[in-house]
Amino acid sequence: MFEIHRKEINWGGRTLVLETGHIARQAAGAVMVTYGETSCLTAVTAAKTPRAGIDFFPLTVNYQERAYSAGKIPGGFFKREGRPGEAETLTCRLIDRPIRPLFVKGFKNETQVVCTVMSHDLENNPDITALVGTSAALTISGLPFMGPIGAARVGYIDGEYILNPTLEQLETSDLDLVVAGTRDAVLMVESEASELSEDIMLGAVMFGHEQMQVVIDAIIELAELAAKDPIELPEEEDHSELAAKIAELAEADLRAAYGETVKQVRVQQINSIKDRVKAELAPEDDQAAAGLVGDLLKNLEKTIVRGDIIKTGKRIDGRSLDTVRPVMAEVNILPRTHGSALFTRGETQATVITTLGTGDDEKFVDALTGTYKERFMLHYNFPPYSVGEVGRMMGTSRRETGHGKLAWRALHAVLPAHDEFPYTIRVVSEITESNGSSSMASVCGGSLALMDAGVPLKRPVSGIAMGLIKEGDDYAVLSDILGDEDHLGDMDFKVAGTSEGITSLQMDIKITGITREIMDVALKQAAAGRAHILDEMSKALSGARAEMSDHAPRIETIQINREKIREVIGTGGKVIREICEVTGAKVDIEDDGTIKVSSSDLSAIEAALKWIEGIVAEPEVGKIYQGKVVKTVDFGAFVNFLGSRDGLVHISELENHRVKQVTDIIKEGDIIKVKVLAVDDRGKVRLSRRAVDQETGEDLQGKPDEAE
Secondary structure, eight states: OOOOEEEEEEETTEEEEEEESSSOTTSSEEEEEEETTEEEEEEEEEEEEEOTTOSSOOEEEEEEEOGGGGTOOOOSSSOSOOSOOHHHHHHHHHHHHHHGGGBOTTOOEEEEEEEEEEEOOSSSOHHHHHHHHHHHHHHHHOSSBOOOOEEEEEEEETTEEEESOOHHHHTTOSEEEEEEEOSSSEEEEEEEEEEEOHHHHHHHHHHHHHHTHHHHHHHHHHHHHHOOOOOOOOOOOOOHHHHHHHHHHHHHHHHHHTTOOSHHHHHHHHHHHHHHHHHHHSOTTOHHHHHHHHHHHHHHHHHHHHHHHHHHSOOTTSOOTTOOOOEEEEEOOSSSSSEEEEEEETTEEEEEEEEEEOGGGOEEEEETTEEEEEOEEEEEEOOGGGGTOOOOOOSOOHHHHHHHHHHHHHHHTTSOOTTTSOOEEEEEEEEEEOSSOHHHHHHHHHHHHHHHTTOOOSSOOEEEEEEEEEETTEEEEEESOOHHHHHHSSEEEEEEEOSSOEEEEEEEESSSOBOHHHHHHHHHHHHHHHHHHHHHHHTTOSSOOSSOOTTSOEEEEEEOOGGGHHHHHOGGGHHHHHHHHHHOOEEEEOTTSEEEEEESOHHHHHHHHHHHHHHHOOOOTTOEEEEEEEEEETTEEEEEETTTEEEEEEGGGSOSSOOSOGGGTOOTTOEEEEEEEEEOTTOOEEEESTTBOTTTOOBTTSOOOOOO
């Protein structure tokens, strides 16, 4: 018999419930976490034996949102959930990053975490419940997980930190930060901020870490009731003799190779050394032996690189700890794009392009909270040639999605309001070279490309990636880390922002956590690096261009009375289609009466605006208009003016002399000038032709011509 265990706490003013033993009982560990009325089931399983021939931990995290959780039926033809969307992919990464470093080193059993959102109250974001559920499920599973961890979301409203703000509160918050960590240290941070200071950001991280402690306690209490016995791991073998042999064969050569400052040359030399050592110490057909030699070579590399940095303060390429590689920024590099930039920092390079569109180009997002439109998109592409390799080019990877979203968060905070700049904006970052943080290069290049396109950013944004080497109590914080420093180091800490504050912060840790002191040092060192990069960027462009590209669409906005929307659209859309077809402009009408007219041809915009203004304008008594005769009758003629407005010219108002027959003077299709004599209570308009000189448009009753 399975026994149900349940822990319940009050957390941030809402009830958090952890329950196991009721659902998914065949998984190694399964926990249903409910916060408010948002529920997420997390199930963890692992293979019984290690996966052979690999040098990494085969962990997979799947997070899936079910439409039924919010009482919805999925859209589309098949009416079922498809491949993970962007939000689900980002949450997978959010969960993976803090748990991966806590598995026992050397554990190679394939492990899978599956988080399923089963109920969503449209108030509490399910990513926190999924993180907490993952921690709890792993803790009770018996797998070699050195947790538990806790997680929390932090907002910042009116100068106060808010624990787990609701979706409604986040709309007015200056901060959206998710932090995860153990009892003693922080493991992961992901955030978007409205130009907040380093002190406020550090305070938010520490606030979240403090508030998650009650969750860690609850998971421990649940584990005391429901945890399975730990699985048995094979005893670690003593490879000290083999490690010494490898050091004898390779240490001197590896030190020399790491003294090479050009990445491709360095990589080639290191790979040659590794191949030579493997050929000498591992039989050709023995994958296990080759894997062991590879692991020990990696340990030797870490010892060389990390030890030298701690001892000498000098890095692989000879830089000091806080030196940023040479920066070169260029703009307007592509002739037909709306905005473009090339940002190069050392051996990392991003070619970034901005495209401006209209309301038709907005992205529709079908989320659990409802369908909404996104007017700013940032897409990041990482082709294999950027690191000098050959690779398969399939769909967008999780890594590309995550890096693109990080750059999106960094730039989103400085975009102009929609009513100030009513364009849809797409930024694409093509990573054309990589040895270091390409996401931060995307931020810098994206800022330049946006300004090159004429987007009036509040301020330019720069970004930098910080690293950490920690040996015992000694540590070194590195500015603008290389790929090897990221690979062999303990931290990847990315900070982006303007001269006024931070807009995005992301941190990943490969060790069991870092302290407040280290984070404080990293933030301050990053601020100096960001300022330096901003100075270098300003040499290319310091603000938005006054004029947009000739190839970019122009958008003009007018506001009309909501009661006139139907007249502009016409029956079955007839009028608006005619406006678009005749003028060549795009016309978008919103429910509040806002009309956006767009085209790359200014004359098309002017023609469409004049047409629309004619439709919605009210006739003024005494004013002269130009119109078209649409119908003649015995007693006069009906003239169409002001777009769809018709008025009657009585036969007595055609000429100053008596007219026997209307068609003797005018015929259907004639363009004539008329004067408004009166508008009655029912909106009927009386017009006069005889009061206007048809040649000059002069008011024959003494008033000047005011025709549009």
